[in-house]
Amino acid sequence: MSELQLVQILSPEGELLTDPEYPLEISTEEIRALYRDLVMVRRFDVEATALQRQGELGLWAQSLGQEAAQVGSGRALIPGDYAFPTYREHGVAWAKGVPPEKLLGMYRGINHGGWNPHDNDFHLYTLVIGSQTLHATGYAMGIQRDKSNNAVIAYFGDGATSQGDVNEAFTFASVYHAPVVFFCQNNQWAISQPxxxxxxxxxxxxxxxxxFPGVRVDGNDVLAVLAVTRVALARARAGEGPTLIEAFTYRMGAHTTSDDPSRYRLAQELEEWKLKDPIARVKSYLTRSGLANEDFFADIEKEAEAMASKLRGDIIDAEDPYVEAIFDHVYAEPHPILEAEKNAYINYLESFAEGDMK
Amino acid sequence: MALRDFRLPDVGEGLTEAEILQWYVSVGDVVTINQMICEIETAKAAVELPSPYAGTVTALKVNQGETVDVGTVIITIEDGVAGESAPAVPVVPAEDDRNLEVPTGKPKQAAVLVGYGVKEGQTPARRARKAASGTQEELGESIVVELHDGPVVAKPPVRKLAKDLGVDIRRIRKSGNITRSDVLDAAMALHGMEQPPATTYDPHREDRIPVKGVLKEMAQAMTTSAFTAPHVSVWLQVDVAKTLKAVKKLKDWEEFEGLRVSPLLIVAAAVLQATKEFPKINSSWDEANHEVIIRRYINLGFAAATPRGLLVPVIHEADGMDIPTLAKELMSLVDTAREGRTPPNRMQHGTLTITNVGVLGIDGGTPILTPGQGAILAVGQIREIPWTVKGKMKVRPICQLTLSFDHRMIDGELGSRFLARIGALLEDPSELYESDNDGDDE
Structure with missing residues (x-):
């Protein structure tokens, strides 16, 4: 796939290009802020991966390498735009302002989501492959009927495009001109399937x-992703219907911490993609253009370390849920059969010799 | 200052154990949080573990190469911070019996190893149930009760089992799912079925060796071969007097100076010669493509007992070698294997194998094929036994050859002719080296 047709604004070497179809109005301050986002998201992901290896999380899905696709699209959203993520959209969550430690709850097994989606217009992580595209389309059709001025964005991966759900979502969104942007991060691998x-x-x-229109963007180019997503969101808000964005990127890490990619892909491929790193190119652009100095980079490093350290403390100190909690949110109102099951379960737990199981 | 134990986590959703492949740190090293301290291998992947603590390593509790259960303490780190609050999980008493302070305001946690790989009894995660033990009878009494009207939760096969055993499933007291073993327990209690006492042997009188490395390779290769290729073995006793004479003779030749000349060398040369005459022996069954591969090159393997276990180093392209070259290759192959230094590429792509069981004082056997090969020859010890030569009883050096072959593509006739030809060459090996010598020197 060498002759790629893709939108690019910042080359892997850090040169600023222009794309007539996707003009980007952006200030230096905004680019510096995007750089900070990218570094913070990567540091967050590294810390979460380490926490999994230390037994603090049951599982972790790394976003390593996909930061630009996530941050660029996430920063294109305006307040009120609703995002429907997979389980890997840590960079979008960051852009949407979800507190980082909340993303870890499900992976630690202490809750099923851990944040109120309406607080940040960021839906809970969805593990079923592709089903959130249907949720997003339905939500978009809903706000369309509410005459909202917002748009919806649905995230999914290359593997999900083989799912029925995604194709159904495409059909409904197209037919109803739903204000939804389908944002596909093509990271080249669906677990072990190329x-x-x-x-x-x-x-x-x-x-x-x-x-509806589709566009391929360099998913490791945060500026191009930002520009392309803004245009797609604007189309949606203007009632022109959905857009499919294929962010061409690469999963630098494993599928999840339970996966070992060295079993099915060549190290050389990884080395090639390292040259297209989403963070390095912004750094080299800022450095070469004299828009940031060493202090700027050092400060962000420091801030990232502090965030990681806080994250570690927060997750280790996170309260385990009380065991009966699993019964408490099944029905909105009391339910006699469930009540009986809950009591039976409590009795069972109390039958153990010591009482500090919880 | 506090000692922190790091327990082996479940790094891959439901794993129960891992092997420590390599320690990156040793006792006395100062480590930082997230510094990689070791590499482990699980059933799913080889991964590195980052340290959850900063401080000085005071103990490595597991050796490299050892496989331990999830939840086992693998390293102890002294964190070097006096009175620091909030120790990271998992918290357990330190070895010198100082109990670590647990952060206040939080319930004391047992080992918080997220995931479900911890085996019971490994960690303090699970306590015994009250009155958990008891004889079968007591257990039965406690489980079978009067009929109750509550709902019964059980799968259809379990219900059927209960019916078959004459147990009214409504009399089994249990909150939650009634299982097969509940029904069996209840049946025993009701009908007084007695379980025969299990014979147990003290596990301290047994040694358990982890299956890995060469052992694992051998087991896999032999299982694959034995249960895919139908083996047939034929054997032949051969008078090797002339082979022994040839060995003596060749030792004096210039070309063999500094080289080891052994009967095995002559056997190898005979196998190469016979294979050239019966090329279909040098073949392989390709199940996937429904084809038989006949190789026009001979890579001759030699089964060797080495410090690492059984290995089969290979002389590649042996068919193109004259006997001195073969002798040289064989010598270096044996020496390298004995030192346990055979590189992996010297153990691959063999097409035929010789196993010299004679060195172990054995007459013969039925060897198992190396997977992907058509034949294997076992060479027995050379024994002086009474033998008739031209109608007279004489004491002769006799060697038994056994050939196992893959009967999917090599039939009994071909296998037998091949072995007979090897036998004939060993009874009179002159043609193996005379032409050789002629060509090279005269």
Whole structure:
């Protein structure tokens, strides 16, 4: 796939390019802020991965390498725009202002989500592959009927494009002009399945068959992702219907901490993608253009370390839920059978010799 | 200052154990949080573990190469911070019996190893149930009660089992799912079925060796071969007097100076010669493509007992070698294998194998094929036994050859002719080296 047609504004070497279709108005301060986002998100992800290896999390899905796709699209959203993530959208959550430690609750097994989606217009992580695209489309059709001026963005991966749900979502969104942006991070691997085994055509081209535009963007270029997503969101808000964005990126880490990618992919591929690192190119642009000095970078490093340290403390100190909690949110109102089951379970737990199981 | 134990976590959703492949730190080293301290290998992956503590390593509790259960303390680190609050989980009493302070305002936690890989009894996570033990009878009494009207939760096969055993499932007292073993317990209690006392042997009188490395390779290769290739073995006793003479003779030749000349060398040369005459022996069954691969090169393997266990180093392209070259290759192969230094590429792509069981004082055997090969020859010890030569009883050096072959593509006739030809060459090996010598020197 060397002759890639993709939108690029910042080359891997850190040169600023222009794309007539996607003009980007952006200040130096905004680029510096994007750089900070990228570094913070990566540091967060590194810390969470370490916490999993230390037994503090049952599982972790790394976002390593996909920071630009997530931060760029996340920062294109305006307040009120609703995001429906997979389980890997840590960078979008960051851009939406979800407190980092909240993302870890589900992975630690202490809750099923851990944040109120309405606080930040960021839906709970969805583990079922692709089903959030249907939720997003339905939500978009809802706000369309509310005459809202906002848009919705649905995240999914290259593997999810093989799912029925995603194709159903495309159909509904297209037919109803739903104000939704389908943001596909093509990270080249669906666990161990390479993209070649998912599709014979470039993913962004699939949109044409459903009757809406598709565009491929360099997913490791935070500026291009920002520009492309802004245009797609604007279309949605203007009632012009959905857009499919294929952010061409790479999963630098394992699928999850339970996976060992060295079993199915070559180290050389990883080395090639390292040259396209999303953070390095922004840094080299800022440095070369004299828009940031060493102090700027050092300060962000320091801030990232402090965030990681706080995250570690927060998650280790996180309260385990009380065991009966699992019964408490099944029904809104008391329910006699459930009440009996809950009591039976409490009795069972109390039958153990010591009482500090909780 | 406090000692922090780091327990082996479940790094991959439901793993129960891992092998410590390598320690990156040793006792006395200062480590920082998230510094990689070791590499472990689980059933899913080899991964590195970052330290959850900053401080000085005071003990490595598990050796490299050892496999331990999730929840086992693998390293102890003295954190070097006096009175620091909030120790990270998991918190357990330190070895010198100082109990660590647990942060206030939080219930004391047992080992918080997220995941479900911890085996019971490994960690203080689970306590015994009250009155958990008892004889079968007591257990039965406690489980079978009067009929009750409450709902019964059990899967259909369990209900059927209960019916078959004459147990009214409504008489089994249990909150939650009634299982197969509940029904069996209840049946025993009701009908007084007695379980025969289990014979147990003290596990301290047994040694358990982890299956890994060469042992694992051998087990896998042999299981694969034995249960996919139908083996047939044929054997032949051969008078090797002339082979022994040839060995003596060749030792004096210039080309063999500094080289080891042994009967095995002559056997190898005979196998190469016979294979050239019966090329279909040098073949392999390709199940996936429904084809038989006949190789026009001979990579001759030699089964060797080494410090690492059984290995089969290979002389590649042996068919193109004259006997001195073969002798040289064989010598270096044996020496390298004995030192346990055979590189992996010298153990691959063999096409035929010779196993010299004679060195162990054995007459013969039925060897198992190396997977992917058509034949293997076992060479027995050379024994002086009475033998008839031209109608007269004489004492002769006799060696038994056993050939096992893959009967999917090598039939009994081909296998037998091949072995007979090897036997004939060992009874009179002159043609193996005379032409050789002619070509090279005269």
């Amino acid at each position: 993209i070649e085994s998912q599709t014979k055509v470039a993913l962004y081209k699939r949109a044409a068959g459903f009757g």
